[in-house]
Amino acid sequence: MFAVFVILPQFCLILLGYLLTRRPSFAKKDFWIVTEKLVFYVLFPPLIFLSVAKANLQIGQCSYFLLISISAMSVAVITAWLANFLIKESPWTKWSIFHCGFRFNTYIGFAICSTLFGDKGIAYLSLLIACWVPISNVIATVGLVHASRLSGSENNGKRKNFLVAVLSNPLILATLLGLVCNSFSIELPKLLVDVLKPLGQSSLALGLICIGAGLKINDLKRYLQLMIVGSLQRLMVVPTIALAFAIIFQLLPLESCVLLLFAALPTAQSCYVMTASMGGDSAAVADLTSAQVIFSLLTLPFWINVMLEFFPN
Template identity: 35%
Template sequence: MESITGALGPLFLLILLGAVLGYWRWPSDTFWPQMERLIYFVLFPAMLVSTLATADVSRVPVGRLALVLLGAMALFGLLLWRLRGWLQLTPAAFTSVFQGAVRFNTYVGVAGAAALHGSLGATTAAVAVALMVPVVNVMCVASFVAAGTFGGASVGKSAMALIKNPLILACLAGIGLNLTNVGLPGWSQDTVELLGRAALPLGLVAVGVALRPAALLRIDRGVLATNGVKLLLMPALVLAFTWILQLDPVSRDVALLFAALPTATSAYILARQLGGDAELMAAIITGQTLLAMLTLPFWLQLVS
């Protein structure tokens, strides 16, 4: 347990540092939204490109990893949709519950995988991101369409945003550079790697800044359902899948880590843009991030 908490502890401390900075609104109210854009559009894509372009992806069981992660995500997405009547939520609230159950915080996932298993963990996490980001975005936008929370004009806009998603484009670029054996020639490798190194610490601080402690006062059926799926049922199913498909320890740990991650802070923005329940989304994001500080070490210790 000590090695796991030693690896994850600094990540959670960076998130808590962000929460303190966000509470005091330091250095200003306008600073962190711009920093988040820099991280999302430049630094994190650079990290993905540098990892995927030069990695030995043959060491990652891509097919089995995809079956584990995408299979669990699809099953719980369908389960939630079938249970939407029982949950008795408004369409807007249901989309927030859906996002809370299937989305994942990429910054925490990649940082955690690297802390636990070094370069191989980071490579496996980058592959997981390449597999999951396109699928989870399509699933979430589809949930808004099916729930009818916005008009047809927004569908095209959302589809275009999906196509231009910087994380998807970065994964495609990195994989393309890897498969063509171009890699990152000359100074480009050192430059892109330097940019990428800034992504994870700043990303974790930005996660903390985005937390809304006041939102924790909202506890209802939707919050309990999405937290139960994301932090308990999803990791349990993924763990069973990793055992059935006999994943190696590194791939197993990364799959379990990504299954047990709290939902992404970007889910709040999507909820605001596409007619979801933004207040409920804020409560889910904050609650899951804080609870994950307890549940993530538990799940990883279970298989250590």
């Protein structure tokens, strides 16, 4: 019950976002696009920056944590590829949903991490995200380029702008800037902290509402097998791999919990936008993304209980 109550507030906010889109005054897609941009570019980076800048981090230990975490997620990429063999869909659809097997929902992750582990947990999660975002985006792009070739709608412009998009990612920039301030013990002005702190705090609630507003269920009957296999791979197999890596390579309890939480997150909402812009099967990705968010209401409490069992400290 503790695990359920940890995630219940987050999913109530997601439900609120979903219900808001059923009201005529909040149904316009343009409104939510602007709101998501506000969260991603203005509100969310201050949360990450302050958490990393003020955290008590040991760089050497963080390097080991990052190495093990990236290795575990790399194995997750392999399981996403293997899961395609169990899905009876066209190669175009299979390669379109491939990146849903190893990408992650940032807002749910930070909301739960903040509740369970506080600022230091957020700092570790920020570092892991800063490392995994460019790696996962490269792999996702390769898969989507292959999917677009299968459909005959290859998008070369998207590939040309990919490096710029990764390097200008506000999450990565905020993490790197916070890491610089932390490493050189730069004291932040009180006025700056007082301005950035409420911005960061508001990002979590608004980000979760945006997730609910973005839920899309197009054709449950058609993609039922795909959603079951894809959700099991992402929400059960990937965290199992992370748990094994944390135990075998003896990560610290907090590091183990952050890795396990990161691995247990449903896939990113941005998967749909990326797939649609590159000529993939965006309808299948929309259904799978939404299904994972819904199923994670059941799987996340399970993995939180696993954390309490294996890493009680």
